[in-house]
Amino acid sequence: MERVPLERKVLSENDRIASGLRARFAEHGILCLNFISSPGSGKTSLLERTLASFAAGEGVAVLTGDIQTENDAKRLAKSGFPVKQITTGGTCHLDARMIERALEDWRLEDLELLLIENVGNLVCPSSYDLGEAAKIVVLSVTEGEDKPLKYPSIFFKSSLLVLNKIDLLPHVPFDIDAAEANARRTHPGIDIVRVSCQTLEGMPDWLAWLERTRTASRAVVAAS
Ligand SMILES: Nc1nc2c(ncn2[C@@H]2O[C@H](COP(=O)(O)OP(=O)(O)OP(=O)(O)O)[C@@H](O)[C@H]2O)c(=O)[nH]1
Ligand SMILES: [Mg+2]
Numbered sequence: 001m002e003r004v005p006l007e008r009k010v011l012s013e014n015d016r017i018a019s020g021l022r023a024r025f026a027e028h029g030i031l032c033l034n035f036i037s038s039p040g041s042g043k044t045s046l047l048e049r050t051l052a053s054f055a056a057g058e059g060v061a062v063l064t065g066d067i068q069t070e071n072d073a074k075r076l077a078k079s080g081f082p083v084k085q086i087t088t089g090g091t092c093h094l095d096a097r098m099i100e101r102a103l104e105d106w107r108l109e110d111l112e113l114l115l116i117e118n119v120g121n122l123v124c125p126s127s128y129d130l131g132e133a134a135k136i137v138v139l140s141v142t143e144g145e146d147k148p149l150k151y152p153s154i155f156f157k158s159s160l161l162v163l164n165k166i167d168l169l170p171h172v173p174f175d176i177d178a179a180e181a182n183a184r185r186t187h188p189g190i191d192i193v194r195v196s197c198q199t200l201e202g203m204p205d206w207l208a209w210l211e212r213t214r215t216a217s218r219a220v221v222a223a224s
């Protein structure tokens with residue numbers, strides 16, 4: 001079979017499973033967020049800081065994707081919240097089937113927020129719907145302000161851009177205003193927050209975005 005029709009078939013099968021997941025998340029009132037970035041931009045660090053902001057016993061859980069190791073799950077499990085590693089064994093993105101399998105032995109009734117850290121990659125994960133309510137793209141200041149123009153798909157599909165590692169701005173030639181302008185050129189409606197997972201600068205802006213999104217999601221559940 002030619003590559004393009006095969007790719008289309010794989011993606012439509014993924015879409016079918018993802019819409020089943022989305023329906024289950026809606027049924028259980030779960031907000032699911034899919035974090036995507038290049039390797040090392042700070043997805044796990046952002047999730048560590050985020051989990052630390054929650055009260056013990058909140059209905060929060062994390063799935064974290066990696067090609068090879070369990071390192072991120074070990075880091076995130078220190079929070080005390082349920083965490084599961086999905087090791088893809090070479091695949092450069094998570095897909096909906098992997099999420100479905102990972103959720104098999106979790107009680108969705110107990111969850112209100114599901115955070116998914118995708119495999120570090122700015123290209124492939126953008127094509128695979130995981131049933132999430134929103135994608136969040138993380139870009140760090142060491143990566144170059146042109147990335148939203150070079151990899152437009154993930155910036156176009158994301159609801160929020162987290163510009164991370166702003167503590168490094170004095171040390172790198174990164175024009176953060178140009179990065180934001182490039183992101184808005186690709187996706188005019190994208191929300192943007194600037195944070196440092198190191199110094200915690202900007203963290204309240206990210207947590208406020210998350211809280212607004214959780215409130216909006218609860219309102220949808222209440223109305224349905
Ligand atoms: N200076 C600085 N370093 C940071 C910041 N956030 C993360 N780092 C560092 O960047 C490195 C990568 O961070 P991770 O959180 O592992 O990045 P990741 O996106 O989860 O990486 P992958 O899972 O491999 O894709 C680590 O050494 C972090 O300590 C930040 O805000 N400032
Ligand atoms: Mg990580």
